[in-house]
Amino acid sequence: MAKHHVETTVNGDEVEFLCETEETLLDVLRDTLHLTGSKEGCASGDCGACSVMLDGRLVCSCLVLGCEVGGRRVETIEGMATGEKLHPLQQRFLEHAALQCGICTPGFLVASKALLERTPDPSEHEIRYWLAGNLCRCTGYDKIVSAVMDAAATMRKG
Amino acid sequence: MAHVVLVGNLAQVTGGVAEFELSATSVKQLYQQLTELHPAIGPHLETGVAVAIDGQIFQDTLLEPIGPDSEVFLLPQIAGGD
Amino acid sequence: MAETMTNGPSQTYVGTRTIRPDGVDKVTGRARFGADFNLPGQLIGRVLRSPHPHARIVSIDTSKAEALPGVKAVITRDDFADQSSEFIPAGEMMMNYKDVVRNVMAREKALYEGHAVAAVAATSVAIARRALKLIDVKYEVLPHVIDVVEAMRPDAPLLHDDLFTAGVEPKPEQPSNIAKRVEIVLGDIEAGFRKADVIVEREFKTAPVHQGYIEPHAALASVSEDGATELWCSTQGHFIVRAHCARLLGLDIGKVRVTATEIGGGFGGKTVVYLEPLAIALSRKAKRPVKMVMSREEVFKASGPTSGATVRVKMGATKDGKFVAGFAELKYQAGAFQGSPVQPGVMCAYAPYDIENVKVIGYDVVSNRPKVAAYRAPGAPISEFAVESVVDEIAKKLDIDPIDLRMQNAAREGTKAAYGPKLGPIGMEETLNAIKKTEHWNAPLRKWQGRGVASGFWFNIGGETSASLTVNEDGTVSLMAGTPDIGGLRASLAMVAADELGVPYDKVRPIIGDTGSLGFNFLTGGSRSAFSGSMAIVEAAKQIKTELCARACKLWDLKPDQVEFAGGQVKALGAAAEKFKPMSIADFAKVAGKTGGPIGGYGRINAQGAGPSLGTHLVDLEVDPETGRVTILKYTVAQDAGRAIHPSYVEGQFQGGAVQGIGWALNEEYIYGADGKLQNAGFLDYRMPVASDVPMIDAIIVEVANPKHPYGVRGVGETPIVPPLGAIANAMEAATGIRFTELPMSPPKVLKALKERGATKV
Incomplete structure (x- = not known):
């Protein structure tokens, strides 16, 4: 089956990627976009190590599919500090x-x-x-x- | 003569003898003397024995000196999990 | 060089709360943990695991999997040479390579649900998964046994037909699931009980619990055509991983380079190998890098946990409260292969107390569960839980305050420990005093609330350690240690180095070196890494100071007794002091080349003299009589740290250990079905404490210096998990009047006990 083409915003940057249907947002962040700050501890939404913001709402990125985030706003740990200044x-x-x-x-x-x-x-x-x-x-x-x-x-x- | 005590299961390979008076002045000599008395203890001394000399535990040593009046215990090695 | 160490090192940083040097990377997502490493061209490795708790492996046909496009390697038992029976020290206790090779990949039999049977490396996760389904394993399913007491019965299903109980004479003629019997004896136990006015005897049961580190095991291996092997993995000891992998795969140790990634928790569970030898074997076959990461379900089913156990304790005391006899019999589950932590359990059971007559017997028992791994003070929480519960009952029977009773019987300097030697200075009394002085001890309690206290002991260890200090061209210092940093080691070692050398803390940059960069290091475990690492750093710094003094003598044409190192500088002494301006480390760095070359020190030691750490915990809790749920209201830890290098991280060890103990006491357990399969292999059903389950944990650092350490340090990481189980059981008794003897004290069990007593309508 063809991969999904997804355009979205991550930490303010416009990004596009291809993903399989079953790939989670966490998989995409870590494996495709190389943003490995979000961690996989359980892949079942129980540990929160993969927490990200999706359109301003806190979610477990292991419970969101990569193909769901088209046109939305994703914020991860990598976007938390501003320049040299830590949050x-x-x-x-x-x-x-x-x-x-x-x-x-x-x-x-x-x-x-x-x-x-x-x-x-x-x-x-x-x-x-x-x-x-x-x-x-x-x-x-x-x-x-x-x-x-x-x-x-x-x-x-x- | 140092007073040497085998703790726990070690005395099983010495036919139940758990206490010795030995002239050893180092752990290496202590092991040699024990092995001469009870050859079956040799393999146990090579792996898995800690030595307490006058209250201080050494997990793994051959060279530590033993005093003439030292109290020495041979006991299982201890480690941990952190 | 004049001796400058006589008054102890000056301590600008040791004892303060510095910011850890690896901290910024960890709050920005930059720190690279096991699963964060990737290599170009890497394959994904996956493991096929046994669905049966006990089965003979009749045949494994991998041909269909190998034929699947994208599959680059498949491995089974045939890819690992068998190992002879040989015991080696492995973090916690002895382990046997004959068992290790069978645990990483099943040979004759699968011995637990989740036991690895085969592994594949493929170009994608999806292909790897498909390949696993194409591997045809023929099993002959065998009867299984899960419980430790059942496994000890003569008619129990036998896991190993060559396992004969060690430690009994004469040697048994029949194999059994009892791998070993151990015993320690002090004094005359029968005579002790004859002196007793009160005797309490109880049987206890504890459930196996998992270490519960949040980061699953991960390994990335790359083997080249000439056999040179590189491995990145999340481990508590990369030198140990190197040794195991070299042995299991027939490699020269020098050809294997292991880099410890940042490690996302271990608690003992990452002291052994699981994926690492598989990743290397797959990479060797595929000639491409192979990355393997466990799922959480695999972590639960195929790694850790610690033993569940059955424990019988019998203690005697005189009517004025003197303990005169302590007996215990411990039966610990080892999992599928021998090697439970029953030995340290035996040795620790009565260690907090001065008792003349002690006898403790332990059994190491195999059953169809994953092989246990070390978990924080391995073995001690189980036996000490049972003893601390009985101590509390004795206090009640004799109407003596439980802290006073412990104080009266406390082990102190000179006490002959039940495991043999006399103890040095230890902080048992000091922690009891510290707890008694808290407001917490006298705070009021309401109905259904209870207060409990318990103490705990752990030995701590030292061991082989290498660490280096290098003075850079600008006078900054590079520090390299060889034990993975789980909870602030780099900060602690940098503080010691800064104080030793008299340089600013932020000018010391610590890293964890790979196995090619330093001499052998035993693993991070046994509460040894800060204790031993700081001793190695002190040694390395001493070499630098000696070297700088020697260079100053040459530059200034002085004799060794005319210079000294103090306050980060070499100074000329006496009349020469006016003639020569003191030289700082940075000054020497500038002229390093002209005065003999690079400046550095290399500490290579086998650290001895680890002092035991004693702790006492105090807990208030409330029982909900309608649901059986227990709420922890207030918690205080007092523990002897010898000397706290970084008080925040010492407190953190106390708090984290206490909360792991709370989980062990109240909720965590491995739940098996009648089919021998684990029913709660996930964080939803394996219920670890979350933030809303616990209150603030007050941490009191007691400092009874360890005379064998240059700064007085004792290991602190293990002891905090020992007292919570007993303290909570004692508080439960105070709240309900019921003596709970089975862990976890989960809501269904508590409710059942309350109903049985007809207490819900009080």
Whole structure:
């Protein structure tokens, strides 16, 4: 069967690619567009390591087909920093040691950014439930939650 | 003479003898002396034995010195998972 | 050179919370993990796995798969030479190459669902999948056994007809599934129980749990026509991977170069090989690079987990609270091949305590499950869970505060450990004191809430370690270590190097070198990498300092006792001090060529003197009597770190280990059907803790210096997973009045226990 021709926007750049019907957005990002910051931990939408934004909505890219994203807006971890300046979440994750192995970190950052865009002043409870779709096996979540709260405070100050 | 104790299963290859007084001044000599007394222990000493000399555990050593009054334990190697 | 180390190294960075040097790459998606590596012309490798838990492999016909266009190589058992029985140290315990070769690719029999039977390399994933379906394997299905107690029965299905129980005299005449019996004895256990006023005996059961690293196993191999082999893989020890692959494939070690990618968690599960030898074998056959990545289902079915177990504990104490006898019998599942962590389980069971009479017996038992791999303090959480539960019952029976009872019996410096030697300085009492001083200990509790405490012990190890420091032309320093960095190793080693050399932390750039760049390194495991690595760095820095002093003597025409290295500079001493301006490392770097060539140090050591790390955990929880769900309300960890190089990453180890322990205690388990197949091989049904399941984890770093380490460091990574199981079971008892003896304490089990007691209407 012929491949699908897809034109879309990734991190503000116009891109086009060919993909098989069964290829997921995650497959396309990693294997075709070489954006390997999004990770595959489960391929079933349970671990959140592949979290990306699709038209401003947080999704697991392993649950989206590549051929579905034509004409839409995809944002990944690779687009989070601006030039040389890290996003406040990235900076706070570093300062709080909110990562150990770092495999889940891109997913946590993308998901946390999505949270702060809709809830600038989240409670610990809100952060924990929003991030319940992202698995981390190293940190016990403590320093991740602290980093998100601290980044939120920074961002509220502008 | 150093006081040498076999911990756990090792004493099975020495016919149940678990404690020795040996003149060894290094781990290498200790192994030689034990093997002369009980040849069956030789292969066990080559793999999988840690040595505790006066409370300090050495996972894998031949050259560590043993004092005349040292207390030495031979025990299973320990590692871990992190 | 005058001795400058007498007052200990100056510590500008050690003990502070620096930003890790690999951090920016990890928050921007730039860091390259196992599955992120690709090579031009690479093929995709896939594994065919047994659908049966136990079956004889009658025949394997790969001809149709080989004929499929796009398939470049197919491998089976015929591509691996058999190995003789030989035990070698492998991360956690001894392993046997005869078993390793059978675990990476089934030979006579498939021994668990998911056991690799064949593998293919093809030009695309789709073709590789199709090829797997074309491989015709004829199985003779055999009866299987999953449970450890059932596997020990004389009439149980036998996994290996050449397995005779080791450690019993006389040697058994019949093979069995009991691979080994181990035992440690201290004092006279019967005499101990005769002195006891109170004796508690209980049987416990724990479920197998998976390490649960988020990154699946991944390997990329490239073998050239002359046999030169390159491998990139996610591993805790690339030197160990090299050794195993060379052995299994008959290669010279020097021809195999292994690069450890960034590793997305291991916890012990990445100390052994699975895909690596298959990828090399496929690449050797296809003469093209081969990339292999496991699916999550494969990770669950064919890697890890740790043992499930049945444990019987019997303890005796006098009426004033002195422990006088401790007995335990441990039966640990090894999976399909021998080698459960029962030995360390035996040695750790009573290690936190000073008891005169101890006897612990352990059995290593095979059954039709994936071969267990190390998991954080392997073996210890299981035996110590059982002992800590019984300690709590004794406290209750004697009406003694559980912390006071532990304090009264705590192992301390000079205590004769049940496994033999006398202990050096250890922090058991200090962690108990730290917990008792918390507000948490005295906070009020409501109905259906309970508080539990438990302690834990892990040995820690050292081992062979190589690391280098190179002074660059501009005075910056390149640091190379050979143990994969899972949780901040590069930061810790760079801090030690910066303090040793007196250079700014951000002028030290650490990397993890490949197997061609350094001498042998044992793996990252046993809480050894920061402990041993920092000792190797201290040695490398010492060489640099000695060299710089020697060069200064030549430049200044002084004698060795007229110069010293201090504060990052070589200074002339005495009268010469006024004559010569001190030279910094950067000054020497400028004239390196003129004064003898490049400047560097190379630490090559077998690190000894790892000190045990003790921890005590305190937990508050609440039981929902309607659903059986347990909520962790508050959690505090106190643990001895010796000296925390980077306090944030030490706290992170405490917090992460505690939460893994919470998962083990409350929800995680391998669930098998009657058909011997795993029913929950995914993150939806294998329920690891998520952010909303846990509270903040308060971490208290206790520092009882390890006298055998230049900075006093102890390994910290393993111990934190030991106390949670007991602490939570003890809190459950406090909340419900029920002593739970079976893990996990999942909602169905809790609800059933509450109903049986008729307590739901309280």
